[in-house]
Amino acid sequence: MxxxxxxxxxxxxxxxxxxxxxxxxxxxxxxxxxxxxxxxxxxxxxxxxxxxxxxxxxxxxxxxxxxxxxxxxxxxxxxxxxxxxxxxxxxxxxxxxxxxxxxxxxxxxxxxxxxxxxxxxxxxxxxxxxxxxxxxxxxxxxxxxxxxxxxxxxxxxxxFILPPRGKVYLDLISWIIKSLGDGCIPVIQTDILGNSQELNAMINKLTNIKVYVHSRVARYSHIYEEYGYRLEYTISKPSIPDGVYIVPKDLFFDDPRFRIGFASGWALRFSNDRYPIPFSDHxxxxxxxxxxxxxxxxxxxxxxxxxxxxxxxxxxxxxxxxxxxxx
Missing domain, CATH: 3.60.15.10 (Ribonuclease Z/Hydroxyacylglutathione hydrolase-like)
Structure with missing residues (x-):
């Protein structure tokens, strides 16, 4: 109309x-x-x-x-x-x-x-x-x-009212550290463009935790770098518990070593068995x-x-x- x-x-x-x-x-x-x-x-x-x-x-x-x-x-x-x-x-x-x-x-x-x-x-x-x-x-x-x-x-x-961004960041960092301390591999499922790069930058700025990203994330991260954003990451599939992995939200894992988080505004409503990360670029x-x-x-x-x-x-x-x- x-x-x-x-x-x-x-x-x-x-x-x-x-x-x-x-x-x-x-x-x-x-x-x-x-x-x-x-x-x-x-x-x-x-x-x-x-x-x-x-x-x-x-x-x-x-x-x-x-x-x-x-x-x-x-x-x-x-x-x-x-x-x-x-x-x-x-x-x-x-x-x-x-x-x-x-x-x-x-x-x-x-x-x-x-x-x-x-x-x-x-x-x-x-x-x-x-x-x-x-x-x-x-x-x-x-x-x-x-x-x-x-x-x-x-x-x-x-x-849909998201928690303060600072609290979300601190809670996420605590979850990553605990997962690594338990010998597990923390994996964040999220949008490959926008959320992935923001979370990558946050972890780089606030911690010394290694960041690994999926190749589908990296193709966009390269463009962020071209426009002056410093992102420290290694392209890798989840394998060893020495850092956090950022992967597409349509990638799923059934290995018990993995602890899965879901970063999205939709985490307020559903996350299934994943750790909810109520975070969004909207x-x-x-x-x-x-x-x-x-x-x-x-x-x-x-x-x-x-x-x-x-x-x-x-x-x-x-x-x-x-x-x-x-x-």
Whole structure:
């Protein structure tokens, strides 16, 4: 369903979001081939390198924009990318009809971006995936005022409030040390891009514990290093109890020597028999609400959270008296 405001239209489109003004179509994280119409001038902006947001980078029928870090991370996993325009934080791209698109830091992973779209009708902020916590590999998401906010709602329920990051780190370090002291091999299952590098950097900074990473993690860690982040690690499969292993979350082990931890915001809800590590590169519910209060929108659309789109929209309306709906 589209949302209309005079010549401005905002709609869910091709797995992403379409902001339409006159015949200018600004596509935000499209995940399916668009199919270009002669009557519409499309510009595609990709927020970051996670696969559920970056498939549109390979659509050569579009003018595509992304940060250099996002382009590099996507190429590192073998994604075919040609003719993409690189944009950096602080850049503003002028489009027809006085439209400007500003690139902002989203605080999610290396190179993640928000897009602030200024049109003659209204200013729209698309957050993409974002986080408001300063980490070892990211700065917090930038706060800019807008008329309309399109907000990710991955953790858009009051059930998703993460513990303080410092406590999570200390608890995790204690678990690693205890596992090693018991002669076991601590293994952290997590996202291979973002969470893995942040945890690697944290362990390097706060401990002398050796870090081993899976090769699928390392291909992204190399890009972090190219952009100035010092990560100390060895590429190896779990084998000996002299350090901690960071591996993809879809890798499972049945060797009794392994102690498995699960690092994700979803660890608040389930971890099976794994040690729960409630940690995420997404904003939790409390941070989402605080961020929306900071950008002061008159209208909010929630997006990319499945069932939590509707829950977050309801909470925003009830708590802030701001009109909000799932997109």
């Amino acid at each position: 589209g949302r209309y405001m005079s010549l401005l239209r905002i709609a869910r489109y091709r797995g992403g979001v379409l902001v339409m003004y006159r015949d200018v179509g600004i596509l935000l994280d499209p995940s399916m081939h668009v199919g270009v119409w002669d009557s519409v001038n499309y510009y595609a902006f990709i927020s970051h390198a996670h696969t559920d947001h970056s498939r549109g980078l390979s659509d050569t029928s579009l003018r595509r924009y992304a940060t250099p870090q996002t382009i590099a991370l996507c190429r590192a996993r073998g994604q075919s990318i040609h003719g993409v325009y690189a944009v950096s934080y602080g850049d503003t791209l002028p489009l027809p009809y006085g439209i400007d698109v500003e690139v902002l830091n989203a605080g999610h992973i290396l190179g993640s971006a928000m897009f602030r779209i200024e049109t003659p009708e209204a200013t729209i902020l698309y957050t993409g995936d974002f986080n408001t916590i300063r980490g070892f590999t990211v700065e917090p998401a930038e706060v800019v005022e807008c008329d309309i906010a399109i907000v990710e709602s991955t953790y858009g329920s009051p059930n 904003a939790d519910f409390k941070s989402i609400i605080e961020y929306i209060e900071g950008v002061k929108p008159k209208r909010v659309y929630t997006f990319h959270g499945g069932i939590y789109d509707r829950i977050l929209a309801r909470e925003i309306t009830e708590r802030m008296n701001v009109e909000a709906d799932p997109l």
